[in-house]
Amino acid sequence: MSSLKELPQERLASMDETGKRVFLHPADVKGRFKRLRIQVHAVLLVLFLVLPWIQIGGHQAVLLDIAHRRFTLFGLAFWAHDAPMLIFVFGSVFIGISLITAVWGRLWCGWGCPETVFTESVYRAVERLIEGNAVQRQRLDKSPWNFHKIRLRATKWLAFLVITLIITHSFMAYFVGVEALADMMRRPPSENPYTFGVMAFITAILLFSFGWFREQFCIIVCPYGRFQAVLMDDNSMTVLYDAKRGEPRRGVAKAEEPQGDCINCYRCVQVCPTGIDIRRGVQLECVACTACIDVCDEVMLSIHKEPNLIGYNTLVQQEGKKVQHFRPRVVILSLALLGVLSGLVFVLTMRAPVKATIFNAKTVAYQILTPNAADPQITNPFMLTSANYTFGSAQVQLVVSEADRGKLEIIAPQVGVPLPGGQEIKSPFFLKFPKSLLKDGKYVTHLEILTRATDGSWQRSARQEVHLVGPY
Numbered sequence: 178m179s180s181l182k183e184l185p186q187e188r189l190a191s192m193d194e195t196g197k198r199v200f201l202h203p204a205d206v207k208g209r210f211k212r213l214r215i216q217v218h219a220v221l222l223v224l225f226l227v228l229p230w231i232q233i234g235g236h237q238a239v240l241l242d243i244a245h246r247r248f249t250l251f252g253l254a255f256w257a258h259d260a261p262m263l264i265f266v267f268g269s270v271f272i273g274i275s276l277i278t279a280v281w282g283r284l285w286c287g288w289g290c291p292e293t294v295f296t297e298s299v300y301r302a303v304e305r306l307i308e309g310n311a312v313q314r315q316r317l318d319k320s321p322w323n324f325h326k327i328r329l330r331a332t333k334w335l336a337f338l339v340i341t342l343i344i345t346h347s348f349m350a351y352f353v354g355v356e357a358l359a360d361m362m363r364r365p366p367s368e369n370p371y372t373f374g375v376m377a378f379i380t381a382i383l384l385f386s387f388g389w390f391r392e393q394f395c396i397i398v399c400p401y402g403r404f405q406a407v408l409m410d411d412n413s414m415t416v417l418y419d420a421k422r423g424e425p426r427r428g429v430a431k432a433e434e435p436q437g438d439c440i441n442c443y444r445c446v447q448v449c450p451t452g453i454d455i456r457r458g459v460q461l462e463c464v465a466c467t468a469c470i471d472v473c474d475e476v477m478l479s480i481h482k483e484p485n486l487i488g489y490n491t492l493v494q495q496e497g498k499k500v501q502h503f504r505p506r507v508v509i510l511s512l513a514l515l516g517v518l519s520g521l522v523f524v525l526t527m528r529a530p531v532k533a534t535i536f537n538a539k540t541v542a543y544q545i546l547t548p549n550a551a552d553p554q555i556t557n558p559f560m561l562t563s564a565n566y567t568f569g570s571a572q573v574q575l576v577v578s579e580a581d582r583g584k585l586e587i588i589a590p591q592v593g594v595p596l597p598g599g600q601e602i603k604s605p606f607f608l609k610f611p612k613s614l615l616k617d618g619k620y621v622t623h624l625e626i627l628t629r630a631t632d633g634s635w636q637r638s639a640r641q642e643v644h645l646v647g648p649y
Contacts, residue, residue, distance in 0.1 A: 191393065201451070204312075209471065214466070214467065243352060247599050254567055265517055269518050272513050276507070279507050286466075287464050287465040295344070299340060303336050345380045346362075396461075410506070411493045415465060417495065438482050440480065444475075455487055459492075467489075470487050528566060530571070530637070531566065532563070533563040533626045533628060534641070538559055543555050545612075556607040563601065563603075564601040564602075567598055571598075576625040586610070588606060615645065615647045
């Protein structure tokens, strides 16, 4: 005969037989993993709130200014024309999480995912403070609406709103900058309607997700739970129940049969934030939060049994086999991550602060200025494309090589091309030369490309080969 606490097999624990949402109120838990998770979450929360205020090289440590197409990551400057380089950055994050999943399972979900961090360590903490423990919250859910229930719910959601506004403003600081955000906050919303609308929308989404939707996001919306099935295998570390040691459970085994260590207390179910029974094996809904490990260890110690009936383990270890650390998917992901990081380092190392390249203009190949002269003057059109990868202003200037000085003349709208930070500018210019310089209608020369900051703090020079053409 099954226990009344037994979860249904045909539906989620967060859903009743009619398909209606059942709100989960995980019981409080104490233990080594709980303490460690609180510390990790505290560090992540402090980093999230403080990082926009940190300055590196006079610029915000992390800034994703999409409107102005500029991005800073810990002193590195990226612009819209750096899109290929950003592929390396985000590719390393994606492959890194994939590698973590292949080795340690859903470590990201339980320890680093914003949904888990904010829901478990912020919103549920506030909920416990206002409405009480899990049993008290369950009773409040079932109680009729009266002044006491309205007061508690109103207080809780007001606190949720204040917290969400703090999160939203901190989140927006990553995209508009702390100075711009502070200025917007001092002005009426009508002066920045677009930013205000985005913030209101994000506030509503976060309040809905962290305050109400919660585990449904992990179970229904987030694709990572499905994605993990491709990356994990029997050698991946995850939270597992030791069925060989725990079964048959107390109350399930017959009196004359030996019983396992599991006393069927259902404490592991009561503390689970997604409402699953970890004793049913690896499940998509498990976020590896380790709450079941801590509470089971507490129960085992209270009945003088060894802990780790539920713990971090692999399926092959439970079968008494040795874990294969260097299996194909781990090796492939490790090499891919190393390749992407190496590519990023190489590109950053080779990238000059200011880059300038000369191209032949897509117009006439040449033009004769003095056709009746003994040595006609000819011009060739070119285009100078300059890109400034820094935040400061720079200048690009072309100089004829020493070997051709006096033979060639650069004709341009201005001597030096001003180049604001993060800008890419195309500047037309002409090279003027006598026909006698050509041999069989062609001549190869070099131009010096000088790049310098407006304050003269640095200067770089490059040489580019230029082909001159004319009649013959």
